[in-house]
Amino acid sequence: MASSADGFHALDEKALLEYIKATPALAKQLGNQFEGLQIKEVGDGNLNFVFIVISQSGSLVIKQAIPYVRCIGESWPMAKERAYFESKTLIEHGRLSPDHVPEVYHFDRAMCLIGMRYIEPPHIILRKGLIAGTEYPLLAEHISDYMAKTLYFTSLLYLTTTDHKRAVAEYCGNVELCRLTEQVIFSDPYKLSKYNRCTTPYLDADAEAVRKDDILKLEVAELKSKFCQNTQALIHGDLHTGSVMVTQNSTQVIDPEFSFYGPMGFDIGAYIGNLILAYFAQDGHATSENDRKAYKSWILRTLEETWKLFHQKFTALWDEHKDGPGEAYLPEIYNTAELQLLVQRKYMEDLFHDSLGFGAAKMIRRIVGVAHVEDFESISEAEKRANCERQALNFAKTLLKERRKFKSIDEVISAIQQVQS
Amino acid sequence: MASSADGFHALDEKALLEYIKATPALAKQLGNQFEGLQIKEVGDGNLNFVFIVISQSGSLVIKQAIPYVRCIGESWPMAKERAYFESKTLIEHGRLSPDHVPEVYHFDRAMCLIGMRYIEPPHIILRKGLIAGTEYPLLAEHISDYMAKTLYFTSLLYLTTTDHKRAVAEYCGNVELCRLTEQVIFSDPYKLSKYNRCTTPYLDADAEAVRKDDILKLEVAELKSKFCQNTQALIHGDLHTGSVMVTQNSTQVIDPEFSFYGPMGFDIGAYIGNLILAYFAQDGHATSENDRKAYKSWILRTLEETWKLFHQKFTALWDEHKDGPGEAYLPEIYNTAELQLLVQRKYMEDLFHDSLGFGAAKMIRRIVGVAHVEDFESISEAEKRANCERQALNFAKTLLKERRKFKSIDEVISAIQQVQS
């Protein structure tokens, strides 16, 4: 295994064992027990290698970035320095929301390698739970907590301009991952691209309609420009239901390699957009034993609670820290309860509309862009899948274009329900 | 003259002469002639020292930043590293708009010292020309050219995300100057501050009304957040009429020490806001020989032309370079003349409203904040001055709150005219 000039080499299971033995911070987590050690590569993502390592007295996960997009191959190079930003954000978001982010044990910048807590079974990827039809009673509570804390505390509502600009500058370095998002979310779905695909032939006309929809393109441009220019908070950058691991009692957010200072609505939107995708996929998972009706209601309730709890927690943090270091709304200026309410309403309304817009864009790209979601992909019958996808796509188009007309999450939920009534 | 550990020391005339002699790039501009050399400190600004240096066969200007706010004193420290950003932006904006930016001969980072072209008489500071009632027939043409080129070419309309983020990161270093703007423009006027002043007692109630105006504060918060978060283009950052030097044939923009990646509307607004201040000051300069009516019309015509020419030049650059490196609007997506028009209309409408908002905020702070403008200060009779200022203040408040209702610059001009009808 040749090491390149910059000290990087991709590890296989065997080389990883040697690496762990030579790294006290990792060896320690395994109780320095290497006999009968199990190492298994489980990376199901698009980009990286993930190894689960289990000894008799401990466990850990090793994630290593490689210098290209794993699911495409070496023909699509991708900055392996993303691992640096992933580890930095795991640490920062973990500090802010320790209950919902795995602990980082070790980071090796040259090797682009992160050692972190193994989120052990029965944790599964949320997306898989949603496909299986499993309810998670604490999910909305947990994810809203994670989003409220990570977004509030890294925004100018809490940070000084000095701290904010310093952090913004550093995360500008994660530009290649931002460019990947720009391409696959804000560009490719709206033009012919060799990477795009859809459930053909059923959705060919729908995909073409997306490429010819001027109003949609106008709105997507606005979202793209916010994504590229608005340094609102340290966002996760890839907060879909495949970046969340869950049990009935626990919610863990992984994989912030796309993180940078961007619009909060991009995270909230990624999450709620993927919940809505899960909703529209349910009919494809219905069987004679389980029509999934109750589960669909649960998804919508979860969607509702997620936004409402986020709103509540975020504004509570704002109230609690209004005399804190943040310089956006100085207490000497925003000095009455009435005015505080007025500015919060405006802020939250804008954030709501951003979230709906980004959520819709995330939905669209999962149906006509390069990377699809298992929610739909696991519906084996193509026509049935296409029908589910079409409903989701049409709803997303409306949501993107009309987002400013929605005054509350309840109105969004009514609109979702009307699609199938 | 003691030199501090970082190699900085403030120069007086004598030390400057030695410095120039020892610096070939500067000595050359003087034809290496030091006999009968004239050196004169002319800094009239709030922050720095500016020396004009004239020899028998050449001339130059030396600008040196000092580590505090000159007009306040050492009690208000200010990053002298601003000189680095000023020189960087002079060079970058000078490359994009060479006719309207003085050439940089030399930059000394440790000494925070810039050597640049002397913008020789009859050039005067535009603000002084506006007070004197002088018309500048090419002003709108020139300044719109400067703004269109510097803003277009440093935005994502022209830059790749990679180049843009690299530049954004670097200019995050000019944070102290951004914080000064945040304080004096977006904060102090809206609260009690020891630095605020106004034409007392006449405007005391008006200043208080500003501090109690919830809607105004709500709108100012939105502008402040754009200022802090929206990295739209490399803006000058202090583009008032005191940063422009003019003759009948020439327009030169100086003093970009506040430059950073921020909202374009902040520059356009600074400029047009200060033109409108000049307009409202005219009644205070009227005499029995010159009622200033014709001059007021000229200012409004100039205002109109400035926006219209800017609009025209900016969109022409966009059309011309639509297949260029910029990634914001890919030609494969924005692929019809109709759609191109649609997105440009939206972009320019948003930019127009931003410009009006920032312009209004700049006006307000010059009447009830720390730094006033000579346009009004030179009206010696306090009550007369207060009346002019009150008209400007009331107009600015309306403009800030109602900016989204203005569809064109003509409507803005009508509104200005109605104030005095």
Ligand SMILES: Nc1ncnc2c1ncn2[C@@H]1O[C@H](COP(=O)(O)OP(=O)(O)O)[C@@H](O)[C@H]1O
């Ligand atoms: N800390 C962890 N604990 C347990 N499983 C993990 C952990 N991190 C990643 N995984 C597993 O590896 C998969 C891929 O990890 P992820 O960080 O999403 O990689 P990628 O960036 O390639 O998408 C996840 O879907 C999950 O199943």
Ligand SMILES: Nc1ncnc2c1ncn2[C@@H]1O[C@H](COP(=O)(O)OP(=O)(O)O)[C@@H](O)[C@H]1O
């Ligand atoms: N290149 C120049 N040529 C001629 N005069 C200049 C030049 N630069 C500055 N000045 C004069 O010095 C004054 C202060 O310069 P400026 O750059 O605005 O400093 P400050 O940052 O302190 O406001 C200007 O108002 C102008 O009169």
Ligand SMILES: [Mg+2]
């Ligand atoms: Mg992943």
Ligand SMILES: [Mg+2]
């Ligand atoms: Mg990933």
Ligand SMILES: [Mg+2]
């Ligand atoms: Mg100046």
Ligand SMILES: [Mg+2]
């Ligand atoms: Mg000045």
Ligand SMILES: [Mg+2]
């Ligand atoms: Mg200055």
